[in-house]
Every structure is written in C-alpha cells, then in structure tokens.
Amino acid sequence: MNAASAKPVERQLPTEEARELLTLTRELVARELQPRAAEDEAAGRFPRDVFATLGEAGLLSLPYPEQFGGGDQPYEVYLQVLEELAAGWLAVGLGVSVHTLSCHALAGFGTDEQRAAWLPGMLSGAQLGAYCLSEPQAGSDAASLRTRAESTADGYVIRGTKAWITHGGKADFYSAIVRTGEDGPRGISCLLVPGDAANLSAAPPEHKMGMNSSPTAQLHFDGVEVDRERLIGELGQGFQIALAALDSGRLGIAACAIGVAQAALDLAVEYAGTRKQFGRPIADFQGLSFMLADMATQIEAGRALYLSAARRKDAGLAFSKQAAMAKLFCTDTAMKVTTDAVQVLGGYGYTQDFPAERYMREAKVLQIVEGTNQIQRLVIGRHLTRV
Structure with missing residues (x-):
C-alpha cells in the first residue's frame, strides 16, 4: 500500500503553463519515482538517472531566467513542483532543492559573463550541483568556517573540509563558501568549484537513519586550484x-x-x-x-x-x-x-x-x-x- 492512489492536491496555479508543468511532474513522479523509491532507499542507491530525466523535462531549472536555459517560473510554482517530487521520493525532491540552491550564487551574484559561461550547463540537467557551507566545526555558526582559499597569481588554492554536503562526491559543481580574509563574516567569499577538480575528494557517505538514496559526505579540499574568474560576487561577499x-x-x-x-x-x-x-x-x-x-x-x-x-x-x-x-x-x-x-x-x-x-x-x-x-x-x- 502506498499513497500513489490518493486524490491529487487541488492547487491554484497562475498560468496554464504552470498547470501543464504540474501535470508533467505528477506523471514523472508516478512513472519514474514512486515505483522504485522504496527499493532504492533500502539499497542506498543514488538515482542519478532520475535527475537526468528531470533535467531533460526542465525541472532542474524552474526559477531561473529563460535566457540561460531556465524555466522562468515564479517561486510559487517551483515550490509546488518541489512538493510533488518530495511526496513521491524525498531524496529526489530534496536533491532538486539542493541543486537549485547551488545555482543561486551564480544566478544572483555572478557577472553577465560568468552566467553566460556556466549557468546554461548548470540548468540543462546534464549537471548536478551541491552547496558547500557547513564544516565539521561550523554548522549554524557559519561565520566561523575555516576552509581557506589563498590567493595566487592565477586564482585561489583551497584547503579545508566541508561537511554534511548533499551530493558530496557525486556533484558536477560545488558552490563553496570559503574564507579568503580576516576572521568573521567579512572575510568570506564564494567560489564555483568543478566537481572533477584535482585534489578534491569525498569521504565515504554518512550512515544516516533515512534518506539513504541521497549521499551526504564530507568534502576534502587538499590544495584545490580554481581560476580567479570562478570568484562569484565580490571578494568578502560570500557570507x-x-x-x-x-x-x-x-x-x-x-x-x-x-x-x-x-x-x-x-x-x-x-x-x-x-x-x-x-x-x-x-x-x-x-x-x-x-x-x-x-x-x-x-x-x-x-x-x-x-x-x-x-x-x-x-x-x-x-x-x-x-x-x-x-x-x-x-x-x-x-x-x-x-x-x-x-x-x-x-x-x-x-x-x-x-x-x-x-x-x-x-x-x-x-x-x-x-x-x-x-x-x-x-x-x-x-x-x-x-x-
């Protein structure tokens, strides 16, 4: 027995396009998520293929501008799609939320050149993102983070450990909040780090009481080099x-x-x-x-x-x-x-x-x-x- 046969939630959506989007979401949930959620959770399998399917359907880019490959949908619509996905399989719904969060820095604070270069690929569905803020000793007190990016002639070298990273070790890019200056919030910046960067590695996934299909892992930055153009926003604007x-x-x-x-x-x-x-x-x-x-x-x-x-x-x-x-x-x-x-x-x-x-x-x-x-x-x- 499951909730698949339940009457769909009645929703007030602003446009016909939004209503069609929700219908598509429900069809994908019934076909791609619900039939496999329990088995994959029990086995701890990460459903990367599902995210690719959602990306092809345009569901990984909903609240972002159409000019960069986004769905150009209001948050009111995006969140209701997210609710439907989470009802079918939380690991997927939460994963879409994390991916959307990981695109936020570039979309909101990047230059026009940065957005044109990277955002279309991030929103296409071919890539999956992760957001790196927490550390082993810096959770709610994010201003005390220690992962440091030292300035070099060409960019930055990052050293430190991030913790509790959803999609850690699986993501194609990471929006990393790191220290580039003095202690406190003013010394923090944001860097966009490729998932395949040299000297970047993931620890084994955490053993959790739930969400077994959603990998959560520490990330180790052991001298990860990134170009200066991957600084998102101004230096010191990361917090x-x-x-x-x-x-x-x-x-x-x-x-x-x-x-x-x-x-x-x-x-x-x-x-x-x-x-x-x-x-x-x-x-x-x-x-x-x-x-x-x-x-x-x-x-x-x-x-x-x-x-x-x-x-x-x-x-x-x-x-x-x-x-x-x-x-x-x-x-x-x-x-x-x-x-x-x-x-x-x-x-x-x-x-x-x-x-x-x-x-x-x-x-x-x-x-x-x-x-x-x-x-x-x-x-x-x-x-x-x-x-």
Missing part, C-alpha cells in the same frame, strides 16, 4: 551570498516537508478507510478521524505559509522572516504528521512493508538541514525585536 541562498533554500525545505507530510496523510487515510475493526473501517472511529483531521489541517496551514512567503519573494519583498517561519512550521508539521501516520497504521506502521516508517525517518532530517529549527526561531525572534 551575504550564503544567507541570501539560505532564505530561498529554506522555502525549498518547507515545500519538501509538506510533500512528505501529504504522502503520509494519503497513506493513513487510505489505510484507515480499508482497515476494519469491530465490523467497520477504523476511519469511522472518532478518535482516529480527529487525528486525520488535525494532520490535514496542519498540512494545509503549512502549504499556505510557504506559498505566502514565496509570493513575497516573487513580488520582490523581504521574505527572510517568512522563510524561517515556513521552514520551522512545515518541518515540525512533517515530523508530527509522519509520526501520527505510523500510529494510524499501528503495528503495520512500524514495519518496512509500508512506507510510513520511511516517511517518519525522512521527516526528521528536515528539522535539521538549512538551519535547525532552533536557529529558525532565533531568526524569527531577531526580526520581531529589531528596531
């Missing part, structure tokens, strides 16, 4: 670039979280409608129907929250506070809803014969990545008390 990317990336995580929660709810509703006890479906019992009602309400609220933040971004308004709120609420919702889905299925929810336990394990990481939910509360609180 600003990183924060701007994270605001957008948090909306991607929020959408993925609602996708997982929706899949868990669909599974729980289907099971509750077919499982009988005392001569009737368990969905008829008030205690369980109230639980389903709460799950559905939380999902609708989370979806409305991330879409509201996306519309602010599309309108050119500040959305950092709203992105933190969306990431916080949606990922907490995913954890609650997936836990409740396991409860609805009872003993079956605790077995690997049903995807409920996988949804629950996957939901947990969403409360951690792109800034823990404790950090989101800190961000929101600072916005509220700022004078």
Whole structure:
C-alpha cells in the first residue's frame, strides 16, 4: 500500500503553463519515482538517472531566467513542483532543492559573463550541483568556517573540509563558501568549484537513519586550484551570498516537508478507510478521524505559509522572516504528521512493508538541514525585536 492512489492536491496555479508543468511532474513522479523509491532507499542507491530525466523535462531549472536555459517560473510554482517530487521520493525532491540552491550564487551574484559561461550547463540537467557551507566545526555558526582559499597569481588554492554536503562526491559543481580574509563574516567569499577538480575528494557517505538514496559526505579540499574568474560576487561577499541562498533554500525545505507530510496523510487515510475493526473501517472511529483531521489541517496551514512567503519573494519583498517561519512550521508539521501516520497504521506502521516508517525517518532530517529549527526561531525572534 502506498499513497500513489490518493486524490491529487487541488492547487491554484497562475498560468496554464504552470498547470501543464504540474501535470508533467505528477506523471514523472508516478512513472519514474514512486515505483522504485522504496527499493532504492533500502539499497542506498543514488538515482542519478532520475535527475537526468528531470533535467531533460526542465525541472532542474524552474526559477531561473529563460535566457540561460531556465524555466522562468515564479517561486510559487517551483515550490509546488518541489512538493510533488518530495511526496513521491524525498531524496529526489530534496536533491532538486539542493541543486537549485547551488545555482543561486551564480544566478544572483555572478557577472553577465560568468552566467553566460556556466549557468546554461548548470540548468540543462546534464549537471548536478551541491552547496558547500557547513564544516565539521561550523554548522549554524557559519561565520566561523575555516576552509581557506589563498590567493595566487592565477586564482585561489583551497584547503579545508566541508561537511554534511548533499551530493558530496557525486556533484558536477560545488558552490563553496570559503574564507579568503580576516576572521568573521567579512572575510568570506564564494567560489564555483568543478566537481572533477584535482585534489578534491569525498569521504565515504554518512550512515544516516533515512534518506539513504541521497549521499551526504564530507568534502576534502587538499590544495584545490580554481581560476580567479570562478570568484562569484565580490571578494568578502560570500557570507551575504550564503544567507541570501539560505532564505530561498529554506522555502525549498518547507515545500519538501509538506510533500512528505501529504504522502503520509494519503497513506493513513487510505489505510484507515480499508482497515476494519469491530465490523467497520477504523476511519469511522472518532478518535482516529480527529487525528486525520488535525494532520490535514496542519498540512494545509503549512502549504499556505510557504506559498505566502514565496509570493513575497516573487513580488520582490523581504521574505527572510517568512522563510524561517515556513521552514520551522512545515518541518515540525512533517515530523508530527509522519509520526501520527505510523500510529494510524499501528503495528503495520512500524514495519518496512509500508512506507510510513520511511516517511517518519525522512521527516526528521528536515528539522535539521538549512538551519535547525532552533536557529529558525532565533531568526524569527531577531526580526520581531529589531528596531
């Protein structure tokens, strides 16, 4: 039993093109993602071929300009596509979010020449990206990162270790936030590093409780040389670039979280409608129907929250506070809803014969990545008390 037979979520999309895009996404999810997700997760297989398929369909480039090969879609549309992908297979939905995040620095801060040279290849689907900010001793405190890029006559030589890198060792390019100057945020810059650069290596993937098809690994920069033209933005602008990317990336995580929660709810509703006890479906019992009602309400609220933040971004308004709120609420919702889905299925929810336990394990990481939910509360609180 899975959520594939559930009634599709009704969506309000701004254009006919967006509606066709969502239809295409749902077809790809049903054909390419859902049939293999459980088996590949169990085996820990990275679905690189799926990303190539999504790229060919234009789903790896949605929020970026058409002139560089992007889909030129508003974030409001991109996030709903992301939600559908995550509902089918979180490793893929999150992977698309990470790829989009990894393109953000070049698209938003690169020169016209840099964008023309590299962005079309990054958006074509032939390449897959990764975002390198965290380090073994610098997670939420990103300003304390130590990976250093020393200036040379021709460019930079990078030495250090990045940690918790989604697609680490698999990506074709890395947007790396590194130290080029003094301690603190003003000494940080952004470099676009080719995935096949000499002296760049990945550690074995981390052994995680979920998301086994999405490789997460440390990256070792042991004297990696990059040309000076691969500096994105101004020298010392890297911290600003990183924060701007994270605001957008948090909306991607929020959408993925609602996708997982929706899949868990669909599974729980289907099971509750077919499982009988005392001569009737368990969905008829008030205690369980109230639980389903709460799950559905939380999902609708989370979806409305991330879409509201996306519309602010599309309108050119500040959305950092709203992105933190969306990431916080949606990922907490995913954890609650997936836990409740396991409860609805009872003993079956605790077995690997049903995807409920996988949804629950996957939901947990969403409360951690792109800034823990404790950090989101800190961000929101600072916005509220700022004078």
